[in-house]
Amino acid sequence: MSSQTQLRLIIYEFSRKFQTKLSTQKLHSFVTKSQLARDPFFATQLVRFYELNDDLLSARKLFDVFPERSVFLWNSVIRAFAKAHRLGTAYSLFSEMLSSDTKPDSFTFACLARGFSESFDTTEGLRCIHGNAIVSGLGFDQICGSAIIKAYSKAGLIVEASKLFVSIPEPDVALWNVMLSGYGCCGFWDKGIYLFNVMLHRGNRPDCYTMVGLTTGLIDPSLLLIACSVHGFCLKMNLDSHSHVGCALVSMYSRCKCIASAFSVFRSILEPDLVACSSLITGYSKCGNHKEVLYLFNELRMSGKKPDCVLVAIVLGSCAELSNSLYGQEVHSYVIRLGLELDIKVCSALIDMYSKCGILDSAMALFAGIPEKNIVSFNSVILGLGLHGFASSAFEKFHEMLEMGLKPDEVTFSALLSTCCHSGLLHEGQEIFMRMKSDFGVEPKTEHHVYIVKLLGMAGILEEAFDYVMSLRRPIDSGIWGALLSCCEIHENTHLAEVVAEKILESEEERRSVYQVMLSNVYARYGRWDEVERLRDGISDSSGGKLPGISWV
DNA sequence: ATAGGGTTAG
Incomplete structure (x- = not known):
């Protein structure tokens, strides 16, 4: 092995292992002095290294002066910017590439698509990338296709995703997997399972990521049997x-x-790593066992694992739910020791924790200290202000956010509606609910309907609340009926309460039998006729023997 | 050498 190759390997390893600013600088001065920086293979590695260290400036500098730009180098630098959501730069690099001697390949489009899947103006951006891919003759490419399908489905554009999928002649396993989880992402878990059946039928062997893809759509307790x-x-x-x-x-x-x-x-996991532990801790948090979250977090710290931003944010969420600022402050000081306090995820979670623990001042101070505020940090602070009854300040923050060019999402409106509920602002609530769809194109979800019902119910207009729920598209989530029911209780309207209770039972029943039929089809496919019989017996008992007409295959 | 798939803040 030549010394040159050895160095490459060392620095390649270096780039994977170390992620501190210090090592970037050390490496940088080392590289510029040596001849290494002229080597095309090495340049690509170096860009990757800079990317891992969030040092895009160095990556760009290296790229700009590099004489022979291979397709690898182009792709790496585009990837670095796309991954950091610097989409403008990523796209202008791409345009520059189009007019250069090096033509984009499937990886180029994959890198671009990945970045655009999380941007605000996704639809246009993705269509543009997709169009360019087609022009470059890569419209049916597996690598390019899987990245674009993933991006489309992450953005909720499932129709575009499935159209592209069916146009690719012989999809490989990864492509099937991406489409499966895409359906899951967009809430069509049943279509995902249907596709899984088709996949098996065509003789494809599922791998572990097929299984992962199937789990993505299974998101609430009513789907436990399928899970x-x-x-x-x-x-x-x-x-x-x-x-x-x-x-x-x-x-x-x-x-x-x-x-x-x-x-x-x-x-059953042999050597649970940080992600595995985070999954479990997140689980306890989702199930409302926040004491257990704190206990497990402590265990994890004792075992010498270093929590990351995601985990810290979840744990802070549990501190918020426990409404005990002592826990929260302890985690906060730990966060400072870890050096994670500047992370926007952690910071938003801290804001939420402090406001839910009643210390709004700390929350506001943290918010003021965030250099680049994003949608989540604004949502946290709006929710916090609303919670403390400062409705007008909450709306001020909303307008501030709009002025900064941030696009409000469903959580923003949830926070604003919650604000209205806390201050009893019926008309303001109804107005923002209207604007949510007409001005911002955000579709109302269960939580928004719940707030509207609460607003109407709290104002004592129960009949109007009932009519509102009846006007919603079926199936109506039992949470919405539940909100109305509790309003009926408060206003002691037993007559309406009975009607509502009836509706709740109805909707649950309907849902259950649909799922049972679907599950029995799964068993049928694998010859588990005993299970099928058991389930179908259960269905005839509960819904008069009539099976809804649903087919998977 | 550059993708793609595990947890994910409000």
Whole structure:
């Protein structure tokens, strides 16, 4: 092995392991003095290294002076900017590439698509990338296709995603997997399972990521039966020992509020890493066992693992729910010791924690200290102000956010509606609810309907609240009926309460039998006729023997 | 050498 190659390997390893600013500078001065910086292979590695260190400036400098730009170098630098959400730069690099001698390949489009999947103006950006890919003759490419499908589905553009999927002649496993989880992301878990059946039918062998893809759509307790069957399938295919599958199963069971199963899957993971532990801790947090979250977090710290921003944010969420600022402050000081206090995720979680613990001043101070505020930090502070009854300040922050060019999302409106509820502002609430859809194109979800019902109910206009719920598209979430029910209780309207209770039972029943039929189809496919019989018996008992007409295959 | 798939803040 030549000394040159050795150095490359050392620095390649270096780039994977170290992530401190100090090492960037050391490496940088080292590289510029040596001849290494002229080597095309090495330049690509170096860009990757800079990317990992959030040092895009150095990456750009290196790229700009580099004489021979290989397609690898172009892709790496585009990838670095796309991943950091510097989409303008990523796109202008791409345009520059189009007019250069080096033509983009499938990786170029994959890198671009990845960045655009999380931007605000996704639809246009993605269509543009997709169009360019087609022009470059890569419209049916697997690598390019899988990245674009993923981006489309992350952005909720499931129609675009599936159109692209069906146009690709012989999808590989990764492509099937991306489409499966795409359906899950967009709330069509049933279509995902249908596609899974088609995939098997065409003789494709599922891998561990197929299983991970199937779990993505299983997001609430009503889907527990389906979740169990996915788990069963993992066991049967011997795919459950893979650590990524383990994590996905833990979080799937957590979303289904079945913490016992989540825990038993976790126990079966041989060497749980930080992500596995985070999945379990997130599970306890989702199930409302916040004491356990703090306990496990402590255990994790004792075991010498270093929590990351994601985990810290979740733990702070539990401190907020416990409404005890002592826990929160302890985690806050730990965060400072770890040097994570500037992270925007952590900071937003801290704001939320302090305002829910009644210390609004600390929350506001933290908010003021964030250099680049994003949608989440604004949402936290709006929610906090609303919670403390400062409705006009909350709306001021909302306008400030709009002036900064940030696009409000569903959580923003949730926070504003909650503000109105706390201050009893019926008309303001109704107005912002209207504007949410007409001015900002945000579709109302269960939580928004719940707030409207609460606003109407609290004002004592129960009949109007009832008519409002009846006007919603079916199926109506039982949470919405629940909100109305509690308003009926407060206003002691027993007549309406009875009607509402009836509706709740109805909707649950309907949902259950639909799921049972779907599950029985899964069993039928694998010849588990005993289970099928058991389930179908259950269905005839509960819904008069009539099966809804649903087909998976 | 550059992608793609485990947890994910409000």
